[in-house]
């Protein structure tokens with residue numbers, strides 16, 4: 001576990017840093033009076049990063065070096081003056097406790113990063129999310145809750161039995177909210193993961209963890225989709241039923257903590273519900289994917305991770321897509337589809353015939369060619385062991401489902417464009433939010449310039465031309481390209497794309513690309529490279 005000392009040397013004590021003890025010798029902090037608070041930090045090099053203990057390891061896969069930091073960045077290029085607000089990005093940024101190293105990318109304790117844009121200036125910051133799991137790990141110097149792949153070690157058999165009982169109540173599951181961050185319609189900002197208890201409220205300015213978001217309904221269940229659909233008017237999510245395989249489709253209104261059931265989907269195959277990391281919606285329908293990669297109660301109980309972690313691959317159980325009417329909760333289609341593996345749906349829309357009748361649903365996802373090895377590829381050892389030559393990232397594509405609404409039993413799944421357009425990698429996507437659920441042309445995601453072991457390009461996808469534009473920086477790992485529309489824009493791609501890039505040198509920078517040309521507009525060097533992060537959101541300045 002990192003050992004932090006509190007350094008609190010700001011004159012009026014407004015800022016305090018928690019600094020890892022072994023980094024202290026090389027850390028200096030200066031404060032510069034400025035309308036935007038500025039701190040300059042000289043930080044230890046990666047070689048001094050004793051806690052990570054590995055030289056030449058990419059900063060993307062190395063634990064964040066300080067518990068928090070904030071300061072203004074020097075911008076090269078010009079930030080658009082219309083860009084006013086805060087980009088937040090969440091992700092697992094701390095992967096060790098004392099001398100114990102986590103094994104999977106998804107296990108790390110959550111690090112939230114902010115980029116605040118205003119008047120052409122940029123203030124950045126990051127901070128650890130204070131989940132119970134993180135606080136208990138720091139206090140007890142061991143993991144105390146079940147993470148994505150790691151399980152607390154038991155001192156004796158009775159402790160094991162006690163912990164198993166806690167598993168059924170959910171008490172032993174993690175609340176390490178390390179996957180995404182969303183702004184609810186009422187302004188509250190939540191960090192999320194797949195356990196329901198891992199829904200934590202944060203302050204988008206200070207990045208402070210304010211407390212747990214308590215769902216006030218009695219829907220129960222322990223887990224939910226990591227990616228709810230969140231708009232100014234609603235929060236939609238899926239609650240997988242681990243006992244009686246199916247999903248509750250629920251909706252929560254802004255200003256409330258109460259989810260209400262829209263309807264239920266019963267699974268058609270397998271011994272358990274399929275994993276739903278995300279799902280898409282159209283204007284009138286909620287699309288419920290039933291992936292043959294299914295939750296597995298046995299694997300949940302195991303002390304050591306299996307190759308598929310808490311999941312199991314059941315090709316014989318087949319794959320399905322269900323379509324539920326948002327207004328009535330009725331299922332209007334439930335079709336068998338080709339086997340698929342996806343973390344992330346990109347978007348979906350209703351296809352109409354010439355008379356305006358809805359004939360089918362089109363749903364797009366980052367599809368891993370029905371191959372589950374991507375989960376194993378995301379083990380830290382694999383991510384850290386890249387030698388620059390071996391092309392070890394499994395192929396992926398934009399999988400486009402066509403779900404007929406005429407009662408036919410089968411849906412189609414095909415690549416929406418030639419995967420060679422984006423280096424046969426595809427994940428971490430975003431769209432213009434104004435096109436959520438509607439016919440759309442563009443998406444932004446990560447593709448590949450091979451050889452590589454992880455998606456390493458920022459890619460703009462054009463579904464009309466079936467073309468991709470790719471941005472690449474040799475050896476760098478860019479995070480999910482996040483699209484922010486220009487206020488008043490009429491073109492779908494009129495806006496900017498934000499990403500945080502971790503460089504081979506150990507440095508890092510915030511990057512802005514033009515949403516239309518996909519050319520660089522600006523970049524701003526961070527004081528030190530940050531670990532890879534997953535998903536973001538935009539909090540506009542009023």
Ligand SMILES: CC(=O)/C=C/C=C(C)/C=C/C1=C(C)CCCC1(C)C
Nearest residue numbers: 106146147148178179193194223310
């Ligand atoms: C970071 C990311 O994308 C996914 C994180 C997923 C987590 C933390 C899943 C945790 C789970 C448990 C702790 C037990 C129940 C199953 C499952 C939801 C996989």
Ligand SMILES: CC(/C=C/C=O)=C\C=C\C=O
Nearest residue numbers: 179343425426427455534
């Ligand atoms: C990093 C990732 C999934 C994150 C889930 O939130 C997937 C990367 C896939 C690479 O091709």
Ligand SMILES: [Fe+2]
Nearest residue numbers: 179226277343
């Ligand atoms: Fe995700």
